Amino acid sequence: MNLHKLTLKEAIKKLKSKEISHKELYTDVENEIQKKNAELNIYLSLDKEAVSKAEKLLDTPLAGVPIAVKDNFLTKELPTTASSKVLEGFMTPYESTVTERLQKAGGVVIGKTNMDAWAHGSSTETSDFGATKNPRNPKHLPGGSSGGSAAAVAADVCIGALGSETAGSIRQPSSWCGVVGLKPTYGRVPRTGVVAMGSSLDCPGPIGKTVEDTAIVFNAIAGHDKYDSTSADIAPPDLVKNIDKPIKGMKIGMCYLDHPKLKNTKVDEAIQNAGKLFKSLGCSVTHIPLSPQLKNNTILTPDYAISVYTVVQRGEVSSNLARYDGIRFGHDRSFFGAEAKRRIMLGTFTLSKGYADKYYIKAQQVRSLYIANFHQLFQTFDVLISPTSPGFAQELGASEKSPMFGELEDMLLEPSSIAGLPGINVPCYHDTKTNLYLGMNIISDQWQEEKIIRVAHSFEQQTIKE
C-alpha cells in the first residue's frame, strides 16, 4: 500500500479517520526497513513491539506514528550508544525529556538511528558501527551527525525522525538527504537525557518529510524543562497554527553567496532562484555582502566560525566525555574511536593552562562578535537565507580524508549555531542525474521559529507546485 511514503501529517489524518490501521502502517514501514536497512545501515536497534504500543495511541496528537530517534537520546526500552562502542549495549535507567514528550504526544520510537560516534562528525562515517549510506544515492554519504535520522526519513523507513544539532548536525544531513530539518533556538528544546557533545550548542530537533511535519514534532517536544537550566522558561509557539499565513512583506536577506567557495556554483544559483521566488511572493530580498569585520549591514565571514566552533566544541567535548571511564556504566576508554580521541586531545589542549585564554576565551569573544552581527541584521531582516551546505552529498570515504571534514561542510551553519539561532533546511534543488539534493538554510533571530517555518513552508509549497 506504500503507506511508508506518507507524510507525518497524512499518516496522523489517515489513522485518526481509520482510513488505515496501525498494523497496516507499521507493516509497510517494517517491510521497508527489512528491504533497506542491511544496505543503508540506518537503524542500530529496533522496537519489535512498536505496533502494539502505537495501537493504544490513536487519541493522541501524533496518533501512534513511528518515529526514528537518533541514538544519542536516552531511551529506557532500547539501548543508547551514541554510536560508540564505549556504550555498546548500554541500557539507561531514565528517558530523555524529548523522547518522553514525544511518546506522551503519541509518537512511537520505532528504532534508534546511526550517527557519527558521540555526534562527532558530519558524515555518519565516524560511527563505531559502520557508516550509513545516503538513500538517494548509496555511493554517497548521508551527512551527519544525525545521518541515520535524515536517511531514515529519506528512505521512508519511518514517518518522522528526531535528530540533534551542535552546528549543522540536523540541517546538513537533511540537506544531503533531501529532507527537512529544523534546528530550534538553543534552549527551546531541553537537552535532558541527550548524550552531551557541545553543551553550550547542543539542540534537539525534528527531521521530516515536509516543513509541516517538523512543525508538528516541534510542537510535541519544545518547551521549558526544569531539569535543564539552559532551557528557556518561555512558552513555545504553535508552529502549525500560522504555517499557511502568507509571507508577503517579509524582509529576507541573502547571505554568503559572495563567499569564494560558493560563487558561481550550483548552490549559488539555487539560492538566487529561491530569492527570485520569494520576491514573487511579495517579500523584499536583499543580498547582504560578506565582510571580514563586524560592520553594519554586512554578514561576518563564516571563516572565523570554523575556528570558534572547533575550539568551543572540542573543549566541551573533552570535558563531557570525561565521565566515560567504564566504572559506573559502559566500557572503558580504550573503546573510544579515533575521532573521539582526536577531539578529546584537542579539547584538552585548548583548555589547558596558558592556552585557555588564547583559545577557549578568545573563541568565546569572537562568538560574541557573531551574536552582535546577527543582532544588528535582525533589526532589519525577518529571516536570512543561505545554502545549508557548500555542495551535494560527498562520496563515501570523503570524511576520512580530512580531520576537519565536518567543520568545512558545516561552515555556513556554524555562525548561527554559535549564536544559538534557529534554522531550518529545506530542499531547494534536485539533481535528477545523481538523485542528490541541495538545501537552503533559513535562519531567524532567537525564538522566531514561527518565521522560518512560514518562509520554509511557503517555499516548499511553491516548489512542489512547480
Add this chain to the structure above:
Amino acid sequence: MDLKQYEPIIGMEIHVELATVSKMFCGCKNDPFFAEKPNIHTCPVCLGYPGGLPVANKKAIEWTIKLGFALGCDISELSKFDRKHYFYPDLAKGYQISQYDMPFCKNGKLKTSKGIVRINRVHLEEDTGKLLHQTVEGKKKTLIDFNRSGVPLIEIVTEPDIHSGDQAKEFLKHLHQIIQYLDISSADMEKGSMRLEPNISVRKISKGKDDGIRLLPPYKVEVKNINSFNFVKKAIDFEIERQIEIIEKGEIPSQETRGYNEDKGITFSQRAKEGAVDYRYFPEPDIPPIRLTKKTITELKQTLPELPTDKKNRFIKEYGLADPEAIQIIETRARADYFESCIALCESESKYKAITPKKIANTIINKKVDGTTSSPHDLLEKISIQSESSNVNPEDVAHAISSVLHNQEKAVNDYKNGKVTVVMYLVGQVKRELQGKGDAKAIEEELKRRMNGK
C-alpha cells in the same frame, strides 16, 4: 635554632558541607552520613550518567552568601559555576562543578586576638563520592559510595595571614562557631563535614629593617584531611619546626602535600606537587551565570542571625557580663538563647526577680548547661533554692565553725601539718551542723583564715 628569626606564613582552606535537604545539583537527599546503604541517594545527575544535567540548589547559594556576609565579604552580583577537571574514581563526571574566577563572595575578614585574617573567597562547589577499601570474598577491593557525590560544599580560602598554630586554632574555632550560628552545616569534623587544610611555609626575617616587600616563601606545604582544631595546631607546630630545621641546613623545604598522623603527632609526605595541577577550568555550560539583584542580596542580609561577636558585645553591655563569661555564654547559639530565655523568665515571674543575669551566667557556666537539656525554669528554680540556702544567719555560721574547729582537733592538726585538703572535710562538717545550709566557699575561706591565723 632561634625560632624568633623565622615567621611562619599560614593560609587555610576549609571545606564545609552544607546541611541542605537536597544535593547541590539534583533532587537527591543530602544525607551521606545516615544513609542506610551505599549508593541509595543517587540519580543520573550525581552518578554522572549520560544526559544528566545540573540544576543549582537555590538554598545552598543563599547559605553561601549568608556565610559571606558573616565573614564580611563582598557579595558578587554576577557569579558563575565552572568545571574543574581531574580524574579520580569517586568523581563521577570527571570534573567537579566549582567556582573559578567569579565566586559568590570575596574579600572578607575574620578577627583573631593576634590580628585580622583576610578571607580571599567563599565559593560553592559539590562534594565527591567516597572510596571504601574493603575485602570482598577474600579479595581486596575498592568500592565507591556515591551518597556523598554532589553534596553542597562551601570552600573558604584565607590569605596567608596566620602566623602560628594557636592563631589557626582560634580562627577555626571562631569560623566553626559562625557556621553553627548560621545553622547551615553540622560542621562535624569527625564525620568530615568540616575539613581543614593548612598551607604552611616559613620565611626568615631579615635582620635589616622591614623593606616593605613581603615576599612569600618559594614553596608551601599543604597538610590534608585534618579533623580537629587541635590537630591543626599540632600539625602546624610540627611543620614549622620541621621546615625551620631544613632551612637552617640551607635547603628549601619541598613543595608537597602531607598527611597528619594523630597518634605520632607528626606529618608525613603524601605526594610531591610537581608544578601546578592543571584543572582545565572553563565556565560550566550547563548552568547559566547567576545574577543576584541588590534587592535579593539586601534581603538575604536581613535574614542573618546575630553573630557571636555581636552577641558577646551585647551581653557585656546589656547584662553586665565580664568578657570571659560572655565568651562562654555565647559559645553556642543554643546556650546563648537559653541564657536569654532565663533572663526573660526572671522579668516575667516575680519570684525570680532578685536573680541577676550574672548569677544566671555563672550558674550556666559552672553547671556546664548547654541549653538543650534542662528548661530555663528548672535552672532558675535551682538558683532560688541555692540562694535561700545561703541565707543563713552569719552568727550561726560562726558558731558552727568554732564548734567544728573545737571538736575536730586531729583534722585541724593535720591541716596545720600541711595536709591542706582536709579543709574540705571540715567544710562538710560545718555544713552538717548547719543542716546543709551556708555557702561552702565562704565557710572554706573562714576555716582557712582561722586555722592559718592560730
